[in-house]
Amino acid sequence: MTLGPDRPADAKARYEIMDALRGIAAxxxxxxxxxxxxxxxxxxxxxxxxxxxxxMLSGFVLADAYTRRLSxxxxxxxxxxxxxxxxxxxxxxxxxxxxxxxxxxxxxxTASDSLPxxxxxxxxxxxxxxxxxxxxxxxxEIFPADGVLWSLSFEFMINIVWAAVLVxxxxxxxxxxxxxxxxAMAYLVSQSxxxxxxxxxxxxxxxxxxxxxxxxxxxxxxxxxxxxxxxxPYRWSxxxxxxxx
Numbered sequence: 092m093t094l095g096p097d098r099p100a101d102a103k104a105r106y107e108i109m110d111a112l113r114g115i116a117a118x119x120x121x122x123x124x125x126x127x128x129x130x131x132x133x134x135x136x137x138x139x140x141x142x143x144x145x146x147m148l149s150g151f152v153l154a155d156a157y158t159r160r161l162s163x164x165x166x167x168x169x170x171x172x173x174x175x176x177x178x179x180x181x182x183x184x185x186x187x188x189x190x191x192x193x194x195x196x197x198x199x200x201t202a203s204d205s206l207p208x209x210x211x212x213x214x215x216x217x218x219x220x221x222x223x224x225x226x227x228x229x230x231x232e233i234f235p236a237d238g239v240l241w242s243l244s245f246e247f248m249i250n251i252v253w254a255a256v257l258v259x260x261x262x263x264x265x266x267x268x269x270x271x272x273x274x275a276m277a278y279l280v281s282q283s284x285x286x287x288x289x290x291x292x293x294x295x296x297x298x299x300x301x302x303x304x305x306x307x308x309x310x311x312x313x314x315x316x317x318x319x320x321x322x323x324p325y326r327w328s329x330x331x332x333x334x335x336x
Contacts, residue, residue: 109148116141116148139287142242149246150253158258166255173250177243182217188236189213204228204235212236219244221295231291241290 123138161169189209196203204212204226212222212229213236221233221244229235234244257265280286288294 106152109152113145113148116144137286142289143286145242146246153250153253154258157254161254161258166251169254170251173247177247178219181219181237181240181243184237185213185216185240192236202228209236216240219247221292225292231293233290233292233295238290241295245289 119135119138119141121138122135123133123141125134157164157169192203192209192213193206196206196209203209208224208226208229212226212234215222216234216236219240221241222229222235225231226235232238234240257268260268279288283294
């Protein structure tokens with residue numbers, strides 16, 4: 092994690108290793124979808140797990156940035172900040188996907204969802220709310236016009252739950268939530284036969300334990316800076332980088 096040479100010590104830090112890991116995970120997801128959507132060889136058959144890795148990175152960075160601020164920052168204000176951060180590109184992608192569905196409905200109506208279904212799904216998805224019905228062409232896809240929004244909807248929800256509830260709990264309670272959610276996730280994966288959950292109605296609810304088990308430990312790690320100050324073999328220096336005593 093580094094700061095520019097002319098930036099003050101209390102300026103916002105950047106975790107360069109996180110950027111690198113995020114890039115690797117993004118490439119894994121892209122190659123996974125090449126195989127699953129385009130019929131290409133399955134070079135990264137378990138690339139969908141990178142989505143959960145993204146979620147853990149998000150928890151770490153979010154906790155590092157907001158744990159201290161939440162003592163004076165209202166949950167409503169925090170939710171607005173996260174919405175501003177997450178929604179613009181999501182809306183852009185959703186509009187492109189909706190335009191594609193409208194063109195396909197016009198050209199191939201028998202191979203498309205109906206116009207009310209297309210507009211209704213996109214209207215809900217704009218607010219990161221899943222489509223609530225099984226449609227003819229898109230079946231049980233919950234964010235048909237922009238499939239990645241299923242993950243962002245979970246991220247937004249758990250962000251708010253973390254800010255409103257989890258961050259105020261004692262570490263032992265957070266650990267208990269993590270363990271219980273992890274056990275539930277292990278059971279659901281064993282029943283489903285895959286960890287590729289969340290993108291459709293048949294697995295959407297099953298993804299909740301995965302998010303609850305991944306987010307708390309990442310947040311605890313991101314919020315641990317003050318706890319480690321002047322403790323142990325390494326100290327948190329004014330430059331916000333780990334250095335020996």
